[in-house]
Each structure stands twice: as structure tokens, then as C-alpha cells.
Amino acid sequence: MNFGILVLVLALVLFGVLAFLQLSALILAPLVSIFVIVCSKFPVELLPEGVEKMTILTGLKQLFMPAASAYVTSYFLVFFVGALFGAVYQFTGAAESISKWIAGFSKGKFAAPIIFIITTILTYGGVSGFVVFFVIYPIALNLFKESNLTRRLIPAAISAGCWTVSMVAPGSPSIQNVIAMTNLGTPSTAAFAPSMVAVIVEFVLIFVWLEWRARSFTKKGYFFDDNRLKFQLDPEELGQGGREDLPHWGIALTPIVIILVLFNGFKVPVEASVFAGVAAATILMWKKVPGGIREWLKVFNKGAADSGVSILNTAIVVGFGGIVQKTQGFQDLVAALKTWNISPLVFVMLTVAICAGACGSASGGMGVAFNALTDTYIELGANLEQVHRIAAIAAGTLDTLPHQGAQITLLGICKMTHKEAYFDIFITQIAIPFIACFVFIACCGFM
Template sequence: MFSAVGLVAALALLILLTVRGVHILLAAPACAAVVAATSGLAFLPPLAVTGEGDFATSYMAGFTSFFADWFWMFLLGAIFGEVMAASGAAASVARGVVARIGLRHAVLAVVAAAALLTYGGVSVFIVGFAVYPLAVHLFREADLPRRFIPAALAFGSVTFTMTSAGSPEIQNLIPMQYLGTDAYAAWPVSLLVAGLMAGLGYLLLDQMVRRAQTRGERFEARKGDSAHDDHPHLPPPLLCLVPLLAVLGVFLLLQYPQGVPGLAWALPQQSLGKWALVVALGAGCLLALGVGYRARAAMPGAFTRGAGGAVVAITNTCAVVGFGSVAALSPAFQMALAALQGLPGDPLIGAAVAVTVIAALTGSASGGQTIALPLLAPGYLEAGADPAQLHRTVAIASGALDSLPHNGYVVTTIRAICGETHKAAYPALGVLTVLVPLLGLALAIGLFVLI
């Protein structure tokens, strides 16, 4: 009982600290220490009973394991996004989307621009920085409340794109190494679910914006907004799509190397799995450098920012994974895990509930998957769950309750990118990144049961 109270209190404290602006690298280990103290775990290895875990070792084991598994993806993804931004390619693609959708549909234009960049392989953190200036311009011209900009960015980035079949985001790749699947697992169902999430989410966002306008809310200009209009000469949008399409194309080829007989001589004999993304992002970086040749003087700085951003992004996630690793040792967590594994009915439902709960506890979709899958996947596969269906269920489930207020992406998008407060921006963002994915998850499971 004391362990359960400590686990819940630690999670609540983690949410509170991150909402208050405490850095996750400080908040996560501090809250993990609360879990350790209330669970009777030793804090240092010499104090631990032989064969039992301790706080310091367990936290760093989770931290370093995630870092080792995903560093190259974070590094190349961040560099790719920064090169796309420095070359003007990201802004060109975003403005091209805006030009075709129009100011009349300003909210849809922001969502579409974020979705296109995300599905093209640009890190969700970079997408926010790239699209935000265009969002400010559109919301100002349309006189829309700017507190909805974080919701529009997040909806386009971390819902129907991040966990869909074929997405090069790591939330769609982590299940591969545990389930033996590929990034396109259960794509027909994924396509239907993504369509529902995109349509329903946009309707909800549009209604929330309209209701706010009816109450008299308008765009509030801030100092520095004018700087977002100072764009250099941008490359043609169609040319700027080439690096994005290359990432998707190379990723697809290396997932199914035998699918193109004419290129069999140039491709590996087997799928590269998650490492296909490393090659795809590398190819995308080279093409993005070519597209941005006129901005070559800015490229060294882009590489530097990308490297720094990658370290920040991955260590933030590692910090949360470390918290989850310590939480996984607590008696309360083990009892909860046993209860989740023993849920009656379809294994997909049990997997969905388990991953959703663990992602909520860790505040990270990728962190939640990394903790949950090694523990849960073998049992669910033995119970007869289809690997492809389990992959898609886990991916979608991880992208729901992970978006609680303490999630690193949520904090970065609301505060660092958009300069808003949780009080103003999170209600809309929470509806779109928690409620909509939960409905999509229910649809996915329902369709799998009917198949």
C-alpha cells in the first residue's frame, strides 16, 4: 500500500514539477528517488541486497539503454530538421501548403504543414520550430486566438502521423525489435484509424477555435512577432519535397528490400529494421544540403544546432525512461503489471491498457514502449496475438496518455516554442492528443477483432 501511494505521489510530483518549469533532468531522478524511498529500494549498489536492484543503477540502466538504442536516429533526425530549416526548405514546404489551402482555412493549413513535415521524417520538436512562424502569421491574419497554436502544431505532429504505418518517427519503430514486424504493420487498419483521427481532431479543433472567437477572443500580438515575417528567398516548394520523399522512399526500400526486383543488386538481402531510418535520414540530409546550397554558409551552424538539439531531446526522454525503470522495480508497479497481464479477453485489449498506463506513468510514448514491450510482448505473443496487430495497437496506445502535462514534447511546444502557459494552451492540446488517440485506439482494436 505504501509503495502504491509513493508511486502515485511521485507521478503527481513529476507532473507538478514539469508544469512549474523544473527541468526534466532534475525532476525525473528526484521523483524516481521518491519511488525508491517508498518501495524500500536501496539508493546505492553497495547498500543493495545481492540480486536486488537499487535506485542509482536502475535509473542509469534505463537512461543509458534508451540512449544507446536510439542516439543515431535522434542525431540524424535533428540534423535533418535543422538543415531543412536553415536551407528554407521547411518554411517553403509549409508556405506551399498554406498557399494551396488558403488563409480561410488557417488552422487546417498549420495542421497540414506539421503533418507533412512529421511524416517526411522531420523530428516532431523541429517541426514545431519550423511551422510556428507560419502559424503566427496565419493566426494573426485570420485574427484567431493564438493560444490554439500549440494544439494545431501538436495535432499535426503527434497524433495521426506519429503512430501511423510507415511513419519514420521512433514511436512507430520501437515495436519492430520486440515483435519482429516492420514499420508498415497492419497498414490497412492504420490508414482507417489515421483518417478518423485526422477528421475528428480537425473538427474538434475548428469548433474550439470558433467558440473562442464567439466569446470575443482575438489574436494578441506580441513583441517579436514581426520577426517571423522576415524570410529569405526560399527554394521552390516542389524541390523542397525531394528530401522528405527521399526519407520515406529509402525507408520503404530498406524495409522491403526484396520488393523491387530490379534493384535487388543494390539493396541488402534482408530488412534493416529500425536502422533503415538511419540510412534514410542520412540520404535526406545529403539531399537537403543540395536543396539549400545557396544557404551553405548557414549549414555548419545547422549541424551544430542539430547535434545539440538531439542531445537535449534524447536525454530528456532518457530521464523519463530512467524514472520508469525505477518505477518498474516498485512492488506497486509489479502488482499493477501482473493485473494488466492477467486481464481477461483479447490480448490486444490487455496490451493497449498496459501500454497506455505505462506511457502515462512515464510521460513518454517512446519511453513507455521501451519499458512495456520487453515485459509484455513475449506473453502476449504466446497468448496468440498477431504481431502486426499488436504492433499497431501498441504504437497507437503509446500516443494517448503519454501527452499528459509533464510530457517533454508538450512542455517544449507550449512554453519554449509558443510562449504560452499550460492553463491557456493545454486544454485544447490535451483533447486532441489524448482523447482523439484514445478513440482511434478503440477503433483499431474493434477493427482487429472483426478481421
């Protein structure tokens, strides 16, 4: 294997191992970047102006930080208003209201798919995945308890709703959709017809898989009370029932509808659309935060703080990509992929998926891929709307390898281990999204 490519593979492994050990991305990304700088060759023509030799300090100051800061400049407002919206939905009880309304239709059946549907609706409407983790988990716990279903499926059901359909569907205000729109100049509903086919296939396959696995576990004697699980629940956790004074589900849904109508119907920028949703939610559910303006300021402060953490964790990973994309190994990898007899859309799929896997982040991976390869994607001559959608779907594949920080967080919340729960996460968020990629590519051939 080409030594430069081998260095990148080793960097990916190191990235994964350190993330798996729960090392903060703020430490991890610069650390792995230093490894790449020390071990890689950098073509002179790709070095910053005036730089003749790459050193650790030069790499961090002139490649790592500019890439990270450019990501913050481009997407901070999206993260900011999204986190505000999530905080409002968390503290007013709006997310819980929608969740309980939908869960009421299950009548003790289809527990895992119902949780998947709830999280899909919330995240498609603009609620942050990290907020959804904490809001949905107690609801999922109660629903699984009523159905006497093993807890092993809770992480897959929650995370599949956060990072599959809602992240890649046409019209979604997700950061993945926004990154593609910004770099390619395409609309939020890019490649609508083939996209909808792929999204429907993805949704159905995940729904069927979760229900089949639930029934399979039950037949094998895996129930809610399972002594085989490493971590057992405390009585307090089993008693989690949520708050009583929830807003009506119709009121809770209204700001989500406003966001989607403004963003897709009136083509209002995503930042303004979500801000309008925040304003509408605040007005409609003002009384659901007791204490008036003082308590509401705490809600907004929480959202603002969350946005800073979220974008910094992602941007710092994009900084790592800023180093990688200037290495000789990365140039050789891209050149090798170009020699393969593959369609332009398959090329986009592979490069975005690899970057997402390296970063452990769909948005970080897309940021790296588009920073490095936007001109290449355009030169390939593919329909840019199709490039937009295949990139968004592909970003939601290898981003979910075991080292992904969000998965580790969710498993911790659910008191599950990778051994107990990761297989279903792998199927719903890596295997099935890859199937959706190929369905989309096939549909582009005749739609």
C-alpha cells in the first residue's frame, strides 16, 4: 500500500481508538493532526503561500485552524438557531408532547419503530439530535417496558431517527443539506424524485428491521428485564414519567410546520426559517416555562451554550480534514479512485463516506469532502442536484462507526454497551443507508 495512504488509514484507526476511549474531540483532532503532519509528505504546490516546508506549528496554524474557522464562519448561525430551537422544545415540553402523542398510537405494539418515527419527525423539524436523546429516552424506556421489549434496541431506534431519513430527506433543514446547498448552489429539495424513492426505501427497511429484531429478541427470551445486560436500571429510572403540564401536540407541531414552510415553500434561508420557528415557539408556549423572562433567558442561554459546544466539536474535526486534504497520501487516494471505472455518483458516495468515517461525523465529513473536492465533483460532469443528494446520504453511512462521539454518548444515556447494542446501529445506520445510496444512484439513471 502507498505509504501516504497507509498513514491516513493509521490516522483513522488512531482517531477511532481515541474517540472510543472518550477522549474529547478538542484534544483528539489536533493530536491526530500532528501525527499526520509528522508522518506525511505535503506537495509544495499545496502548501500555504510562503511556506516551503511543513512543520507541526505551520500545519496547525495555517491548515488546521483556517479550515476549522472557515467551518464556524459558514455554519455557526445554523448551529446557533438550531440549538435555541432545541432548548425551547426541551424546556417547554413541546418535544415530549409530540412524542407522547405519537406513542399513543402504538397501543403497546411496534415500540421500536414508533420511537424511530418520533425521532425522525422531531429532527426533521429542526430539533437537535442531542436534545432528542434526553427527551426521548425516558419515553422509549416506558414504551419498551409496556411492550416487555428488550432495551437492546433503544439506542438503534433513537439514533436511526436522528441520522438517517430526517438528515438526508429533501427539504430537511439539516446541516448536511445546508452544506450541499452552500457548496453546489442547489435547492433544499435537490433531485426530489429519486431522493424520495431512496428515502422511502431507507425508512421502510429501518422500520421493518427494528420490528423484526424486536420480535426475534422476544422469541429468543430477551425481555425488558434482562439480567444479561451489563448495566441494570435503578428504580428511579424506571419511574421516569416526564412532566404533566405539556403543551397540546398541535401547538407543539406548529413551529416545526412554520420552519418547513418558510424553508421549502418560500425559500427563506435556513437560519431565518429556524429563527422564526424559535420566535413562534416562544410566543405560543411562553407560559410553559414558569418564571417569566428570567427563566426564558436561562433557556436561551442553555441553547446558546449548546450551540458553541456542538459547532466547536464539529469544526475541530474539519480542521483535521484541512490537514489531511493537503497530504500527498490524500492526493494519491483521490487519483486512485478516479482511475476506477465507476460513475461520478459512486465516486462522490465513496469519498464522502470515507471522509465521514475518518471524522466520525456526517457534517464534519461533508465539510472535509466539499472543501477538498467540490471542484472535482463539478468537473466529473454529474448532475449537481444528484451530487447534492448522494453526498448527504453517503455522509450518513461510515460516520456511524463505533468511534462516533454521539453514539458513545447515546449508549451512555441508555446504559448499554457496544457489544449489546451496536449491531442494530450498524444495520440501521450503515448497511441500510448504503442500500439507499445505491437505490438513489439506480433511480438517477431513469428519473
